[in-house]
Amino acid sequence: xxxxxGPAADxxxxxxxAEVASKSNRTRRRFQKRLGANLEDALRSxxxxxxxxxxxxxxFVTLSVKNALDSLAQTQDTxxxxxxxxxxxxxxxSNADHAMRAAARVFGLSSFSRVDAxxxxxxxxxxxxxxxxxxxxxxGRRYAVSARRIGRHPFSSRDICVDLGAALNPYGTVDLTxxxxxxxxxxxxxxxxxxxxxxEGPGGLPLGVQGRAVCLISxxxxxxxxxxxxxxxxxxxxxxxxxxAGPAFERSVIEVTRVLADRWSYGDRPRMxxxxxxxxxxxxxxxxxxxxxxxxxxxxxxxxxxxxAAQIGAxxxxxxxxxxxxxxxxxxxxxxIESVAERPVLRPLVGFDKEEIIRIxxxxxxxxxxxxxxxxxxxxxxxxxTAAKVLAVDREEAPLDPALVGRAVDARxxxxxxxxxxxxxxxxxxxxxxxxxxxxxxxxxxxxxDDGWRHPRARRVLPRDFPDLAATLDRDARYVLFCDNGxxxxxxxxxxxxxxxxxxxxxxxxxxxxxxxxxxxxxGTA
Numbered sequence: 001x002x003x004x005x006g007p008a009a010d011x012x013x014x015x016x017x018a019e020v021a022s023k024s025n026r027t028r029r030r031f032q033k034r035l036g037a038n039l040e041d042a043l044r045s046x047x048x049x050x051x052x053x054x055x056x057x058x059x060f061v062t063l064s065v066k067n068a069l070d071s072l073a074q075t076q077d078t079x080x081x082x083x084x085x086x087x088x089x090x091x092x093x094s095n096a097d098h099a100m101r102a103a104a105r106v107f108g109l110s111s112f113s114r115v116d117a118x119x120x121x122x123x124x125x126x127x128x129x130x131x132x133x134x135x136x137x138x139x140g141r142r143y144a145v146s147a148r149r150i151g152r153h154p155f156s157s158r159d160i161c162v163d164l165g166a167a168l169n170p171y172g173t174v175d176l177t178x179x180x181x182x183x184x185x186x187x188x189x190x191x192x193x194x195x196x197x198x199x200e201g202p203g204g205l206p207l208g209v210q211g212r213a214v215c216l217i218s219x220x221x222x223x224x225x226x227x228x229x230x231x232x233x234x235x236x237x238x239x240x241x242x243x244x245a246g247p248a249f250e251r252s253v254i255e256v257t258r259v260l261a262d263r264w265s266y267g268d269r270p271r272m273x274x275x276x277x278x279x280x281x282x283x284x285x286x287x288x289x290x291x292x293x294x295x296x297x298x299x300x301x302x303x304x305x306x307x308x309a310a311q312i313g314a315x316x317x318x319x320x321x322x323x324x325x326x327x328x329x330x331x332x333x334x335x336x337i338e339s340v341a342e343r344p345v346l347r348p349l350v351g352f353d354k355e356e357i358i359r360i361x362x363x364x365x366x367x368x369x370x371x372x373x374x375x376x377x378x379x380x381x382x383x384x385x386t387a388a389k390v391l392a393v394d395r396e397e398a399p400l401d402p403a404l405v406g407r408a409v410d411a412r413x414x415x416x417x418x419x420x421x422x423x424x425x426x427x428x429x430x431x432x433x434x435x436x437x438x439x440x441x442x443x444x445x446x447x448x449x450d451d452g453w454r455h456p457r458a459r460r461v462l463p464r465d466f467p468d469l470a471a472t473l474d475r476d477a478r479y480v481l482f483c484d485n486g487x488x489x490x491x492x493x494x495x496x497x498x499x500x501x502x503x504x505x506x507x508x509x510x511x512x513x514x515x516x517x518x519x520x521x522x523x524g525t526a
Contacts, residue, residue: 010096011115013186013193014039014052014059017108017203021057035059035108035206038267042106045266046099055188057150061103061112063096100199106266107232109201113184117194121187123155123163130194131167134183137196138172144179151189160185205234207267212236213346214309215318216301217272219253219373222320222349224366225357227260229348230318236268238312239417240305242277248502249374250274251429254415256369261417263365272415273308275408277301287399294328294384296397298337303405306342308412316344322357323350327384336388372500374475430493431507432480439480439504441513444492449484455513458482466492473501482506482513 020031036052036059043050043063053060100112117129130145137143145168147160164183165174172181183196215227217239227237239257243250254272261270280300288296305317321329328337338345349357361367435441441458444466454460461469473479479501481489489505496503506512 010063011118011193012061012063012100012103012112013115013195014061014103014112015110015198015201016057016059017110017201017205019203019205020108031108031206031209032056032059034209034267035106038106038207039103039109042103042266043099045262046102048096048099050099058186058188061100063099102263102266104199104201105263106206107202107204107234107264108206110203111198111200113195113198115193115195119192119194121151121153121190121192123159126160126185126187126192126194127163127167130164130183130185133194134168134181134196135171137181138168138183141172141180142175142178143168143172143181143183144174144176146182146184147187148185149187151187153187157187160187202232204232207231207234207265208236210234212238212312212314213316213318214238214240214273214305214312214314216305216320217241217253217257218320219249219256219370220320220375221354221357221361221367221370222322222325224256224260224320224370225352225360225364226318226320226348227257228264228360228364228366230346231260231264235316235318236265237270237318238308238314239270239272240275240301240308241272242275242280242301242304244277244281245374246502247429248497248504251425251497252369252373252500254417254420254425254429256366256373258417258420259365259369265418269419270417272417273409274413274415275304275308276411277304277408280404280408283400283404288396291383291385292388292393292396295333295336295388295393296400298328298333299340299393299397300400300405302337302340302345304409306340307406307409309343311409314343316346317341318346318348320349321347322352322354325354327386330386332387332389333385336390336393339390339393372498374500374502426490426494430490430497430505431486432504433507434512435480435506436478439478440474442479442481442489442492443483444481444488445483445510446488449510453510453514458513463488463492470496470499470501475501477502479503480506482509484510 016032016035020028020035023031032054036054039052039059039061040050049064051062053062097114103109103112116133119125119129145161145165147157149157149160164185168183181196184194186193210233213230213235215223215230215237217223217227227239230237241250241253257272277300281297284293284296284300302317308314309317321334323329323331327333358367361370441455443455443458443460444463446463473496479496481493481503482505483489486505486507486509489509493503493505
């Protein structure tokens, strides 16, 4: 059977990460099976169905062109359709490439290439098709030919390189050291595939092959990068978030964690366990010597993560701690904190400095979101202990209710991160029923809603002036916005939350502030 000599935009050749390929046969089979399943999940998440075939040293991905065209048809207007089949085919190719860009975030994958042609394993045919495909690409450029062969054939890999290289020689210059383009041929039994160029993958181990852990997540640079490094080592993660500061803080942490879930957790369905730590912080500040607040708070967070890990069957706890970065992360303090751990505590960032951490955060897509997250864990402004002893911290923690953390963990909310939508975040974290104590009010009613009434504590801001106002607000303050119907205030509060402010919109608008009701931050009206 003759193969197509034209472009095969819906087929890709995928290379395994070196660590996967170097495992024993039994372990490698298990890892590759998981890698294939994770790869298929990535394709589905990108909206394209794909078949993944495991050929031991390579994975071959075939994407459904019909599926690509169907997804395009949902958004393609009449003018687009009138451009004809060629434009539609180009869009299908683009959609397939988009799906494979998602696949490039699958751990255990080293690189992949789009297959330009799949043909019979015949040397003359390889040379003819290779000449027709790549003569334009190598014209005036330095090029090389690479060949790899599995099976028995009447020609060698070197024969492919020499003959195809000679066929392309009139158009470019052979350069085996620093080529601008490499034409590749892989022959497997009776078939040959031709491709050029490659896209890099993240390497590492397939997600899930090393079990599950829980990660203490704060939304900052460190915990997000620590989580990513464990995902890269094949550890599936759930996330434990100890909320110290209310709904807007929670939303900002969720947005960071969703990047890890949606972009880097193919093959898994991670959850976020939201533990209300408001009561824990209150009791800590009432009963613990201030200089020990930070260390005891970290201990309580460890206890919360350990309890969640026990309940879901996770094997370890992951933290973003980096040795010496802050006062609670000195070697002696870490020893005092970790003394309460019943499961291993993994600290992948222990030897990293902040600049290294931020560079990784930029690479994985969490940096901009993490930069907006406020620091709430630093609950002490004075001088904290930096060389705590285990027995001393035991004494400081002893007055606290031993069931305090357990009750908070058992009352936690569990969010399925990959099922969350932007609308969910706006609905659940944007609105309040009445202004909480201490909030600064912003009256953002448009002119057509202005009846002359003013709230004595509200700042009047016309919608057209809002962009200039946003850059001048106090990031340590809490803001509540209102208009008559909630449309304008909801939009502006959402924008403020998106850039790191603690801002909310009144659900009932102007009526809520005119009624004079007050909302306690713990919930309910007074």
